[in-house]
Amino acid sequence: MQRISATHLHDRMTSENRPVLINALSEEAFEAKRIPGSINITEHNLECATNVIPDKDQDIVVYCANADCDASPKLAEKLTEMGYNNVWDFEEGLAGWRSEGYRLTGTDVS
Secondary structure, three states, X not given: OXXXXXXXXXXXXOOOOOOEEEEOOOHHHHHHOEOOOOEEOOHHHHHHHHHHOOOOXXXXXXXXXXXXXXXXXXXXXXXXXXXXXXXXXXXXXXXXXXXXXXXOEOOOOO
16 A cells, blocks of 8 residues: 655645545544545445545545554555555554644644
8 A cells, every 4th residue: 555644745735736635534533633625535435435536546645543543544445446546545644744733624623
């Protein structure tokens, strides 16, 4: 599985070649805290991915809470099994994003 660092992801998010950024956590966790510009897809609503991301060659980055969380690698693997060709796991997740000093958004961000 391909992995991406916080710095590389930040650079990609501000470029013309911006990936689809997926938060793999529950809807409640997504509303509370997320990387700006991300969408929420979980294992439980995975079928919506084909509607939201019809291009199987689109760059996709999946993240969850931190390196100990297994939601994003599981979702990244399922997306790959569905035929998506360019899927990355941002392993450090929300914790890694914040530790690099990047902004989070949501109802539980101080």
